[in-house]
Amino acid sequence: MAGIYIHIPFCQSRCIYCDFYSTTLPASWHMPYVEAVAREMQMRADHQPVPTLYIGGGTPSQLSVEALRRLFGAVADELTLVPNAEVTIEANPDDITPQWIEALRQTPVNRISMGIQSLSDPILRTLRRRHSAQQALRAIDLLQQAGYHNISADLIYGLPGQSLRQFADDVSQLISLGIPHLSAYALQFEEGTALMAMKQAGTLSEADEELSLACYERLIDLTAEAGLEHYEISNFARPGFRSRHNSSYWTMAPYIGLGAGAHSYQPDSATRSYNCEDAVSYIATINNGSLPSTAERLTNDDRYNELVMLSLRTCEGLSLSQLEHQFGRKRLDYCLHMAKGHIDGGRLRKTAEEALCLTRRGLFVSDDIISDLMV
Numbered sequence: 001m002a003g004i005y006i007h008i009p010f011c012q013s014r015c016i017y018c019d020f021y022s023t024t025l026p027a028s029w030h031m032p033y034v035e036a037v038a039r040e041m042q043m044r045a046d047h048q049p050v051p052t053l054y055i056g057g058g059t060p061s062q063l064s065v066e067a068l069r070r071l072f073g074a075v076a077d078e079l080t081l082v083p084n085a086e087v088t089i090e091a092n093p094d095d096i097t098p099q100w101i102e103a104l105r106q107t108p109v110n111r112i113s114m115g116i117q118s119l120s121d122p123i124l125r126t127l128r129r130r131h132s133a134q135q136a137l138r139a140i141d142l143l144q145q146a147g148y149h150n151i152s153a154d155l156i157y158g159l160p161g162q163s164l165r166q167f168a169d170d171v172s173q174l175i176s177l178g179i180p181h182l183s184a185y186a187l188q189f190e191e192g193t194a195l196m197a198m199k200q201a202g203t204l205s206e207a208d209e210e211l212s213l214a215c216y217e218r219l220i221d222l223t224a225e226a227g228l229e230h231y232e233i234s235n236f237a238r239p240g241f242r243s244r245h246n247s248s249y250w251t252m253a254p255y256i257g258l259g260a261g262a263h264s265y266q267p268d269s270a271t272r273s274y275n276c277e278d279a280v281s282y283i284a285t286i287n288n289g290s291l292p293s294t295a296e297r298l299t300n301d302d303r304y305n306e307l308v309m310l311s312l313r314t315c316e317g318l319s320l321s322q323l324e325h326q327f328g329r330k331r332l333d334y335c336l337h338m339a340k341g342h343i344d345g346g347r348l349r350k351t352a353e354e355a356l357c358l359t360r361r362g363l364f365v366s367d368d369i370i371s372d373l374m375v
Contacts (some may be wrong), residue, residue, distance in 0.1 A: 002250045002266075003052040004079065006037060006058040006071070007259035007280055016198065017156070019190035021261030021277040030067045033259075034307035036286040040258050043291060049082045052245035053108075056088075060190045061095035066104040072107040074224050076299035079110060086244040088113055094131040096139035097323075101146045102337045111243075112143060113152040113183075119170045123159050125301070126204075128194075129159055140177055146161035146251075150241060152181035159187055160204055167215045168222060175226045184219050185234050186212050213364060220360070233313045233366060234356075250310045270298040304331060305374045312370050315355030320350075331375075 010030060011022045053075065063071065071353070081087070096114075118124055121132040131139075137141055143151055153174050157167050173183060189196050189206065198204040223236040230248060231242050242284040248255060257263045260282035263274045273295040285292035300307070304327050311318040325333040339356055342348040347362035347369055362369055 001051050001082070002046075002051050002254040002256050004050050005243050005257045005262055006053070006055045006244070007058060007257065007262040007275075008033075008055060008063060008342075009058040009260050010062050011057070011059045011285075012062060013128060013129060014034045016126075016194040017187060017190070017362070019193050020058070025279060027062075027064065029279065030063055031070065032283055034063070034067045034071050034074075036283040037071065037259050038078070039286050040077045040291065041074050043286075044256060044258065045078045047080060050079050050085060051082050052086045052088075053079070053081065054088045055109075056090045056246040057089075057109055058114075059092050060089050060096070061091035061100065066100075068103055068107065069101075075108070079160035080248060088243070090115065092131060093136040093139035096142055098142065101142060101148075102363050103150075105146070110148075111152065112148055113154070114139060115154045115244075116174070117154060117156045117307075118159060118162070118166075120166055121172060122162055123166075126160055127156075135179070137173075140174075140179065144178070149180065150198065150213050151179055152183060152243065153179050155182065157184060157186040158207040161209060162207065162215075164211060164214050164218060164374040171219055171222045175228070180228075180238040182228065182236045183234055184236070186216070186218075188284060196220060211335075216364070220363075229315065231315045233363060237353065247314075250314050252307065264293070268333065269301055269357060272296055273300060273367070284291065300327065301375050303327075307374045308335070309370050312356065312358060312366065312373070315357065317351060317355035320354045320356065320372075324353065334375070335373055342369050342372065 007020045007021070010033075011024055013024065031359065070148060082089070084322040085108070087108045089109050090113045093114055093116060117127060117129060118137045119136060121133050122131065140151065141192040144195060155167075155170060155174075171182070171184070188209065189199055195204070199206065220230060223230060228236040228238055229242070230236055232246075235243065235246070237243070252265070252267055254266050254268075255264060257275065260275055260279045265272050273293045282292050286318070307320060307323065307326070324333060338361055341348065342362065347359055347365060348356050349359050350355055358366055358369065
């Protein structure tokens with residue numbers, strides 16, 4: 001069964017760090033875009049049960065009530081959600097109002113992912129986020145009062161002007177509010193973003209690497225003390241609240257992406273496809289009866305590298321029996337040979353389930369370890 005991802009690229013304004021496809025096209029484009037997504041859904045529908053549906057962006061919470069209803073009308077018409085399917089929508093805190101929540105009640109959404117990033121107003125202004133810390137806290141309260149308790153909050157560490165104490169306080173406050181899922185990422189300076197332009201112009205500098213590492217270490221400690229599982233390098237959840245949709249990516253399960261810039265993956269054919277990153281072109285192509293996508297066939301080396309990269313990000317690690325089954329004994333021997341130095345150095349461990357897992361020490365150099373095991 002394939003999970004479904006729907007990309008809603010619209011944003012009122014661009015955050016300085018974002019390198020996902022998004023657009024500030026006016027609201028008049030929202031309904032034509034949703035209609036195009038509905039058509040793509042119809043074109044791609046295989047009528048298989050859908051275990052997870054994730055609506056991301058961009059800012060899906062920017063959609064009007066009318067557009068939201070049309071989108072979920074198409075979901076009802078074209079998709080068959082399994083009982084208790086996980087249905088997630090991303091939202092900006094300032095979009096979460098009683099009226100928006102009332103509209104959400106008419107949909108199958110049962111999980112909300114909020115891009116909070118920080119609870120410091122000066123930092124939020126630097127990032128060009130639209131919400132304030134108070135609006136984020138108010139949004140959580142409104143959702144919980146309405147009965148939405150499966151809430152995920154995104155945080156960023158290594159931010160300009162951020163201290164270890166301030167980041168730790170953010171984590172502690174969200175945990176104290178009963179948030180069952182946290183995603184926390186180190187700030188990345190990506191090409192083409194306003195953040196990178198500011199760095200190159202000398203108006204903003206990267207945080208000290210030692211501070212970022214200290215923030216990550218404190219994050220691991222605080223979440224563990226609160227009983228959250230560290231189930232993926234950047235993700236922490238109370239038991240039963242892991243992101244089922246994102247977990248499908250890390251286990252290389254099939255998924256279908258709808259909308260401009262969305263990606264799809266079919267493991268049986270080792271094929272990945274991706275839609276064009278332009279909402280206007282996407283709408284025109286769909287309206288002409290074609291899929292605006294490009295496909296590529298992954299080589300065995302590509303598939304091996306992805307298995308290593310994605311599996312080692314999870315707490316379950318890289319299954320050695322799966323690796324041998326998919327790629328043969330020779331590739332397994334290569335992987336174990338490359339892993340030996342990291343096992344001896346305490347950065348990797350072999351579990352009783354015959355899997356390679358990152359140790360706590362290994363988490364801090366995970367990119368290097370993963371790179372060493374690739375071909």
